[in-house]
Amino acid sequence: MNPDIYWDDHQQALILSDGKTIQPGQPVMLGGSSYIGPQERLKWTLAPNEGCHVTQIWITNLVS
16 A cells, blocks of 8 residues: 555565565465455555455554
């Protein structure tokens, strides 16, 4: 949900706001909390696919 964190197809990596990259399969620790509430209140950078199970959402505010 942070527009400064995005997937880069060319690098095949998640690019964090500080410029660090995370490759698929690389272990990470995610800080944040679960969200239970109306989806209309969430401001998605890119909304999940309609086929995704989104009744339980984890909102990450720290990746390390």
